[in-house]
Amino acid sequence: MMLVRAFISHYRRHPLQLAALALMIVLATMLWTGVTVLTDQARTSLFQSEQAVATRVHVVRTDAQPVGVDDFAQLRMAGVCVAPWLEIQRPPPEGRVIGIDPLAMGCFGEAAPGGNAGELDGAPFLDISEAAKLADDGYDSRLYLLTANGSVVLPEGYALRDFSLGPSTGELADSFLLNLDALSLLVLLITGLLVRSVHRLGIAQRQQSFDLLYRFGVPRERVRQFLALELVVLTGICVLPGLWLGAQLAGMLGGGFGQALDSLFDVTVYAGSAESLPWQAAGVMVVLVLAVCLVDWLLPRRWQTAAVSARGRLLAVAVLLFGLVGVALAPGLGWVFVGTALVFAGTGWLTPGLLALLARWLSDRTDGKASDPLTRWRRRELAVMFSHLALPVVALQFAMATVLAVQALVTTFEQTFDEWLAQRLEAEFYVEVPRGADAGLAAEHLQSLAGIGAWHRVIRGEARMTVDKGESVPVDLFALTPVSDLVAGWTLLASIDQPWRGLEQGGVMLNEQLARRRQLDVGDNLTVTIADSVISADIVAIYADYGRPAGEILVAGGALPESFRARFESFSVNPGDLDMADIREQLADVWSVPEVTVRDNASIRALASQVFGQTFLLTRAISLLTLVLAAIALLIMGWVFFTTRVWYFRLLGIWGLPARAIQRQLRRLSVTLTLAVTMAALPLGIWLTWVLVSRINPLAFGWSLPMDLYPLFWIELGLVAAVTGLVVAHLMRRQLVQRAGEAQGET
Amino acid sequence: MSSAVLVARGLSKDFTSGGQRVPVLSGLSLCVRPGESLAVVGRSGSGKSTLLNLLCGLQAPKEGLITVAGESFRRPRKSSERSDDDARWAELRRRSIGVVFQEANLMPALSLVDNVRLRAHLAGHATGGERGWLERLGVGAEADRYPDQVSGGQAQRAALAMVFAMAPALILADEPTGSLDRHTADAVADCLFAMQGDSGCALVLATHDSELAARCDHLLDLSALDPAGTE
Structure with a gap:
């Protein structure tokens, strides 16, 4: 019993460290549980949906x-x-x-x-x-x-x-879930690093006690057993609230997640809060915590020292390069993930050492100027911190890179989606053709109106496209007539000269998804069955069609046979010199219906934006929560680690540096630390953005996105880092003042 | 005779322990002139380190007056006074008071020469002569090494080099040889007294070592003091 007391005396002295470790385990469990509950439910729902039919x-x-x-x-x-x-x-x-x-x-x-x-x-x-x-x-x-x-x-x-409930999307939905799994694993990796870093810091501080126990005759094995037991008990206690919080998180995000799958894949998935706690997630967390905290006992000591040796760094560079090349050339999604994992491993391995090297180099530059030894000291201290805080630094770097990439992806998607909407919603008003009404009559009427702006009739239905070996597959059919100026703003990914004229002359356009899936290109000939007609047409353009996986072909309305029956019809209308209310009344008369549904551009945009927001709610939430977790961890680690350096700041005080100047040094040191991590996260985040938009997205979803970067968000992230640094400095300042007060202790 | 570098009159200091006031120093007075050395001796807990902390402003006295290099300090009554005193003490420690501890207390992230450079810089001296100071103290060859790469004796010599590089008017040394073996301790003490003699600064040395104390001009035994105090 006395041994147990001696063993845990450290945490009696430093209860905040124990609280920090417990908090990390709770938060890590919460994130992991939340994500796995959502993905598991989605998989189950998909399976159930498939089973139903x-x-x-x-x-x-x-x-x-x-x-x-x-x-x-x-x-x-x-x-x-x-x-x-x-x-x-x-x-x-x-x-x-x-x-x-x-x-x-x-x-x-x-x-x-x-x-x-x-x-x-x-x-x-x-x-x-x-x-x-x-x-x-x-x-x-x-x-x-x-x-x-x-x-x-x-x-x-x-x-x-x-x-099937929609187009053949099982593979795409699987890819989406695979992406989420990859994000979950990244979250698990980051949280694992954070838990390990907090635990190792405690161990480093307790090492002296362990050595003392050893000198008193307690075998090292016994110390390790106690440590393992302590971790098991602590993790066992902490995963329970973590599981509960994770289930709550899943419940909060469940609606958005179901909507995401529905919006992206036309697959109805019903995700909600877990009915019971996901105990398997608890098992994963216990194993993870034990593995990341106690792995040092399993690895030979020479491996651990080799990791930071020159040879180890060379190996890290090789891993990084191998990963980069692998991602660029990978034929499938799985290999892209493996390559990405290698790039992260190599980067994480190299970053703390490189940052420390950079800080030392900057310090030596100061030496060259011989101007400010205090700056030199601060940079040297920074180098020490990069080495000692390697794990939380890497975790924060990963988290920031992930957030950067997800943010860039989502913002790129948002902007592209907006542009796409602007193309598709070129008209000011959209008139739905009532069920059973003759759209042809309305078209004739609009044609006869003097002063009306650009308009066209939109016809949607199904067709079958002949593929290899004479088989045919269903595709969505989209037809326009007449081909008006409303389509002039469309961004075509590939096209012949004057593609719209080509369309009017019997050509066909494809959406990107279909072109990628069937490996079709402009100039290829396509055989399409529309109703009872078989059409052979050249592909005149490939257009972007974001947000859904279905293949679609676009033809001119004149190409549709008489026997074709549309699933949905509408008119896109710019009223021009006329009043839309008048046009609406006239169309009601033409169709002999009391009311015609007319939607304006703004309401459709609002609806589309709402769908979009729901779709990416989950991705944003996970990445932001990870960032918050990493920032908290850095805060804890920075604070705890700074306490081990507090004496050197006091020494500056003894040497006569005024308190304000010391606090200024402290602020500059901690803010530089967090900002440097942000800078280190930037290239990784940019690369990850490229992987998401140019590699994973086409492989998983069938469409690519332009590669855009958002420096404004970098600044926002930098501000978060700076605030984290300032909070660490503030906590340290309190500690400096507190210690000074303790030292005074006078009455 | 030149005016005193350090004058203390009627210094008192209490600590609170277990809710009770424990008097450490009471009514202590002392005076040290340039070039003089004062050994402060006494049993453990007699207040040697506390006295040195009072003399460099790291702690405030309960009562009494301290004058260092012409600057006088009493116990501050208001927070504004305390802030002003802190700033004046900081300025004194930066330019006029060199403090040496039992442990070398060097910045571990800096090499020995950079530690000396930093200290001289804080004192407002132009940098450049740091290696010379290290050589004079016999650790010139170790100038580019880091504190954890040299012995305790070498680190303590570097700490002395730091103090002399700032050209102080007063050196406060708290058991500067306490963690060294006899031979190394003697060598460090030789350096300390030689350099102090050369520079003409005043030295207050807290020590348990009677031989070291005997090398000083004056002796103050705190164990011999009763609460009434003695000059």
């Missing part, structure tokens, strides 16, 4: 027209067991809902689609009559007719297709 097929018309109520009735009368499945896409936060008809499901027996819907976390299924009301309210809707198996005999004019 796993063995289903649906009936389509062979003329490629959408199925309707008439088709349902005809099929049922022909004795085919079909059930309607009406998908309604609503803006966030409601998202997608699915209308099903329980009565119609009767013919499926127990294997009814959506029968295990109760297992989904959320309420995606509702009665089809309610869904139909939503469709009538103007929400985008799509009807499917599901059937039980592939052996049914269908009437002429119908065919069976495999049923």
Whole structure:
């Protein structure tokens, strides 16, 4: 018992150190738990969604027209067991809902689609009559007719297709989750480094006590056993609040996460707060804490010394270069992640030494001027700190680099998305064609209006594209007529000369996703089946189409056969000299409907921005939380480490440096430390941005983003670093004053 | 006779321990002139280090007057007075008072020569003669080494070099040879007294070492003092 007392006496003397270690474990567990709960739920939901329709097929018309109520009735009368499945896409936060008809499901027996819907976390299924009301309210809707198996005999004019909830996005969703997993692992790595750094600092300070115990006859093995036990107990206690907080975090971010998957992949995923604590995350944290804190016992001492030797640094450079080349040339996403891990490992290995070298070099430059020995001392102290605070420095560097990259990615996406929206929302107003109305009549009317600005008719539907070996795949069809000035601002990724004229003359344009997936380029010939027509057309341009994975082709409206039935139609209209209210009334008269839905540009933009914000809420939240954690860790570490250097600041006081001047030195030292870490994070962050936009994004999502940098955010990050440095200096100043007061101790 | 560098009159100092006042010094007075040396001796806890801390302004007396190089200090009554005194004491320590401790107390991040350079710079002296001071104290060959790369004796010589490089009017040395072996301690003491003699500064030396104390001009035994105090 006395041994235990002696062993933990350090923490009795320094309870804040124990609190810091406990806090790090709690926060690390919280972050890891939060992220893993979300990704696990997403995977489960994806699996459940797939299971719900796993063995289903649906009936389509062979003329490629959408199925309707008439088709349902005809099929049922022909004795085919079909059930309607009406998908309604609503803006966030409601998202997608699915209308099903329980009565119609009767013919499926127990294997009814959506029968295990109760297992989904959320309420995606509702009665089809309610869904139909939503469709009538103007929400985008799509009807499917599901059937039980592939052996049914269908009437002429119908065919069976495999049923999925959207386009073939499983791989893309997996890639997104893989990206999140990679982010989680990075978070785990950073938190592991932080926990280790706080623990090692305590161990360094307790080493003298351990040596004393050894001299008193306590075997070193016994000391290690006590240390391991202490860690197990501490981690065991701290993971519990960490798990709970992580589950709460997942609950807070769950809605945004589900929306992210829905927005990005057209896949309905229902993520929410965990019903029970994720104990496996606790196991991971216990193993992580034990591993990062006690790894020194497992590694041979010569390895540890070799790591900071010249040969070790050479190896780190080799790892870094290998990683850089690997990422640039990697054929798949997995290898990109491996390469990225190597680059991080090499960078983390080299950074503290390089920063210390830089500080010493700057110190020697001062020597050359022989002007200010105090500056020389400060820079030398900085070099010492970079060496002693290597782990938190690297952790902060990683966290900052991640935040920089994610921020750049999201901002780039945001700006590109805005530009894309500006292209697509060139018109001032958008008129929805009411269900059953003849859009052709409206087009003729708009054509006849004198003084109207640019306008075009937008037609959306489905087509099939012939790929290798005569197979065809479904693609979204997008048609414009006439090809007006509204499309003049489109940024085309590749095109022939005068692409829009090419489109009018029978050419076809593809979105980037489809071009990448099918490795198609401008000038290639494409065979497309639209309704009952087969069109052979040259690709005249490839356009950017962000935020969804579906392949899409764009044709001129004139290329659509008479038999084509649109899924959705609208008009984009600039009223020009006319009043939009008048145009609206006229169109209502043309269509003989009491009301025409007209949306203005601003409301659509607002809706799109809302979807976008939801999509990246999670990524931003995780990276920012990691940064906060790293900043807290640096604060703790800086504060604790500075206390070991407090005597040297007092020595300056004894040598006559005024208190204000000492505090100034302290501030400059701590702020320089945190700003230097920010500077070290910049190149890594920029590189990571490039990896995200130019390597991971095309491999995972099918579209690339321009590489943009945002120096303003660097300044913001620098300010966070400076504030962290100032807080450390403030804490130290208090300690200096406190120690001076203790030393005075007079009455 | 030249005027005193250091004068203390009626110095008292208490500490609080376990809620009780413990008197350490009471009514102590002393006077040291340029070129003179005063040994302060006494048993452990008699207040030697406390006295030296009072004499360089690191602690404030409960009562009494201290005059160093013409600057006088009493216990400050207001915070503004305390702030002013702190600034004046800092200026004195920077330019006129050299402090030597039992441990060398060098900046570990700087080489020996850079430590001397820093101290001279703080005292407002032009840098350049640091290596000369280290050579005079017998550690010129170690000038570019760091404190953890030299022996305790060499580090203490470097600490003395730092003090002499600032050309102080008063040196306060608290057990400067306390952590050294006899041979090294003698060598360091030889350096200290030789340099003090050359520079003509005053020296107050707190020590347990009777031989070292005997080399000083005057002796103040704190163990012999009662609370009434003695000059």
